[in-house]
Amino acid sequence: MALKLAEVRSLVRAALATRPVEIGCDDCLAQVAAYAERELAGLPVSEALRLVEQHLGNCPECREEYEALLAALRGAMQR
Amino acid sequence: MTRPRLTWVGTFSRMADLRRKMDSVAQVSDEDWLRLLRVPGEQAQAAHRELHALLVRGLRIGLAGRPSAEALIDDFAQEATLRVLAHLDEFRGDSSFVNWALAIAVRVALSELRRARWHDVSLDALTSDLRAEVTLHVPTKEAPTPERAAARAQILAALGQVMFSDLTARQRQLIAAELRGMPQEEIAAQMGTNRNALYKLGHDARLKLQRGLERLGLSADQVMWAFDE
Numbered sequence: 001m002a003l004k005l006a007e008v009r010s011l012v013r014a015a016l017a018t019r020p021v022e023i024g025c026d027d028c029l030a031q032v033a034a035y036a037e038r039e040l041a042g043l044p045v046s047e048a049l050r051l052v053e054q055h056l057g058n059c060p061e062c063r064e065e066y067e068a069l070l071a072a073l074r075g076a077m078q079r
Numbered sequence: 080m081t082r083p084r085l086t087w088v089g090t091f092s093r094m095a096d097l098r099r100k101m102d103s104v105a106q107v108s109d110e111d112w113l114r115l116l117r118v119p120g121e122q123a124q125a126a127h128r129e130l131h132a133l134l135v136r137g138l139r140i141g142l143a144g145r146p147s148a149e150a151l152i153d154d155f156a157q158e159a160t161l162r163v164l165a166h167l168d169e170f171r172g173d174s175s176f177v178n179w180a181l182a183i184a185v186r187v188a189l190s191e192l193r194r195a196r197w198h199d200v201s202l203d204a205l206t207s208d209l210r211a212e213v214t215l216h217v218p219t220k221e222a223p224t225p226e227r228a229a230a231r232a233q234i235l236a237a238l239g240q241v242m243f244s245d246l247t248a249r250q251r252q253l254i255a256a257e258l259r260g261m262p263q264e265e266i267a268a269q270m271g272t273n274r275n276a277l278y279k280l281g282h283d284a285r286l287k288l289q290r291g292l293e294r295l296g297l298s299a300d301q302v303m304w305a306f307d308e
Binding site: 001002003004005007008009010011012013014015016018020021022024025026029030031032033036037043050059061064068071072073074075078 | 103113136137138140141142143158169171173174178180181183185186188189190208209210212213214215216225226228233234242254255258262263264274275276278279282285287288289294299302306308
């Protein structure tokens, strides 16, 4: 299995960032709107949402969805 | 539905301000959304239409800059509305109802868009080069110093050891496909599973890789240094 430098870097970074307990994509989806609301209100991440924050750091798909959600909510606030 | 008690007045005030700014949320309470969507009849149909319209509006903003999404936004909102209706009991009140529904709509939309980009790519073909080793392809002009090359060789050997001794064939395939950019929805579809189960499979694989790196006795900084450009 031949990997490029960027791929190896991505693999070791992901491995090193892994925590024994992580939530999956479904749990992230259930809580991501609450996480986004706190972000938009300028509030610190609550203990209950730490696992969401961590998941968003590890899962590019959920991260992409979170950023799109944040953009939509920002748009709603500006109208 | 009662929101969890917020612990300090400032938090409550800022969250309330935020929700007031979101016009749709200010007009219909979460309790009313749930009540209207659950009771059959004309009111429920009107609520479905309103929810669909809100999701369309949110998706137009959230997916701006993705030309492939524009023609599909109405379909995404339709599918998301059905999914929201099927999962009303899972709404816990941690956020506003509309924002929770919008998060579901964004997942529906982006999942479909990702799959459309990748559905012609075969997972097996993409990962056909899985053999009992991990090698690094680095252009000659980027040759590392001898110290870095030695560290890389040591780490790659450790990764290879874990990949081909500790991981299952599905975990190896998942890791390889993710590194090559295939989205989890498509990997899951071709493996006959779902994204949530796939994440857990990947989590277990990453933990094993982490332990393999730890056995080398190197710090995280030393590992990352080895693969700096």
